[in-house]
Amino acid sequence: MMSTAAAKDMVKVARSICDKTGNRLTETRQHVLEVLYELNTPVSAYELTEHYNLLIDSPIKTMSVYRILDFLESIRLVHRLRSINKYIVCNHSIGACHHTTPFFLVCRSCHCIKDLEIATEFITAFSQQVDEAGFVSAGSQMELSSLCNICQQNLESNSPGDIHD
Amino acid sequence: MMSTAAAKDMVKVARSICDKTGNRLTETRQHVLEVLYELNTPVSAYELTEHYNLLIDSPIKTMSVYRILDFLESIRLVHRLRSINKYIVCNHSIGACHHTTPFFLVCRSCHCIKDLEIATEFITAFSQQVDEAGFVSAGSQMELSSLCNICQQNLESNSPGDIHD
DNA sequence: CAGTGTTATGTTATATTGTATCATTACTAG
DNA sequence: CTAGTAATGATACAATATAACATAACACTG
Numbered sequence: 239m240m241s242t243a244a245a246k247d248m249v250k251v252a253r254s255i256c257d258k259t260g261n262r263l264t265e266t267r268q269h270v271l272e273v274l275y276e277l278n279t280p281v282s283a284y285e286l287t288e289h290y291n292l293l294i295d296s297p298i299k300t301m302s303v304y305r306i307l308d309f310l311e312s313i314r315l316v317h318r319l320r321s322i323n324k325y326i327v328c329n330h331s332i333g334a335c336h337h338t339t340p341f342f343l344v345c346r347s348c349h350c351i352k353d354l355e356i357a358t359e360f361i362t363a364f365s366q367q368v369d370e371a372g373f374v375s376a377g378s379q380m381e382l383s384s385l386c387n388i389c390q391q392n393l394e395s396n397s398p399g400d401i402h403d
Numbered sequence: 404m405m406s407t408a409a410a411k412d413m414v415k416v417a418r419s420i421c422d423k424t425g426n427r428l429t430e431t432r433q434h435v436l437e438v439l440y441e442l443n444t445p446v447s448a449y450e451l452t453e454h455y456n457l458l459i460d461s462p463i464k465t466m467s468v469y470r471i472l473d474f475l476e477s478i479r480l481v482h483r484l485r486s487i488n489k490y491i492v493c494n495h496s497i498g499a500c501h502h503t504t505p506f507f508l509v510c511r512s513c514h515c516i517k518d519l520e521i522a523t524e525f526i527t528a529f530s531q532q533v534d535e536a537g538f539v540s541a542g543s544q545m546e547l548s549s550l551c552n553i554c555q556q557n558l559e560s561n562s563p564g565d566i567h568d
Numbered sequence: 569c570a571g572t573g574t575t576a577t578g579t580t581a582t583a584t585t586g587t588a589t590c591a592t593t594a595c596t597a598g
Numbered sequence: 599c600t601a602g603t604a605a606t607g608a609t610a611c612a613a614t615a616t617a618a619c620a621t622a623a624c625a626c627t628g
Contacts, residue, residue: 302606320486320548343538352536371517373508374550383485384543467577
């Protein structure tokens with residue numbers, strides 16, 4: 239596994255988080271994180287398994303990938319995009335997480351995403367409504383199921399299934 | 404299939420929408436809509452199939468249910484909750500849809516939901532950010548993956564898997 | 569009303585995503 | 599060292615979703 243400097247920094251952050259929270263950043267977990275980081279796009283657990291097995295010499299099965307992704311999500315190192323069943327590295331693994339409710343724009347056609355930065359006033363106003371509705375705002379995550387401009391244009395020009403890069 | 408008065412009204416609305424949009428509200432489609440309406444809770448395509456086959460004498464297969472749900476979603480009579488892979492009847496089938504971006508609070512534990520009414524100013528402010536980010540706001544749908552109060556309490560009291568009704 | 573194109577549904581098979589379960593290995597504390 | 603816990607391996611299976619092709623219902627035209 240070739241690691242960029244950025245990836246090494248990310249692993250450092252991950253290690254310190256694990257240390258603080260009394261968790262183990264095992265080799266396998268670190269590898270999963272690195273692979274996910276290098277992919278730099280949302281992938282399913284199965285896709286991640288494939289890439290892992292191409293990049294890392296000790297092979298892994300999807301069951302383990304699920305478990306490790308669950309773990310990494312639980313300590314907030316990765317996000318699970320529930321609307322498309324895919325995973326990405328959390329910004330805060332690379333020192334950029336705002337630690338408020340994340341807001342993902344998700345293209346339901348090509349599955350590209352954008353992590354939107356929302357004004358704090360916005361979030362707090364929301365939180366109140368959420369709490370009033372009998373739900374928990376803390377630790378929640380928003381996803382807007384939408385279309386990116388490219389897919390929108392493709393649909394208009396009647397070429398469905400036309401996946402851009 | 405016993406139909407309540409409310410269900411009949413809903414079917415009437417559905418029929419008029421289909422008429423306007425040049426679509427057919429076939430018997431099967433109507434049945435799917437009625438069953439989903441009576442259930443009054445988010446269900447998967449497979450769950451819907453089961454209930455359908457209990458309530459309607461002519462049996463259906465899940466493949467058809469998927470197709471019909473897709474259709475009903477396309478003309479905005481049902482919502483697909485992508486974060487939990489379940490479907491519900493859209494409010495506007497019962498004359499209450501605001502026709503802006505719907506916002507669903509979704510409990511990731513028990514899968515109960517709440518359709519939040521959001522202030523219009525809110526939505527428009529959002530839409531702008533979404534458009535600026537290169538996504539399409541029209542026709543989008545928001546889901547907040549969260550926990551309802553009951554599940555939150557259950558988790559705190561260390562009884563995971565404890566599904567309330 | 570027959571013929572033809574289109575839409576909807578039936579049917580079967582299969583792909584994709586996610587969990588349950590139990591065995592084994594690795595680490596941790598006494 | 600060893601007993602207990604945490605992590606992973608391995609196998610099976612459940613749940614969700616789509617592909618592909620056949621048949622049926624409808625709708626338009628001549």
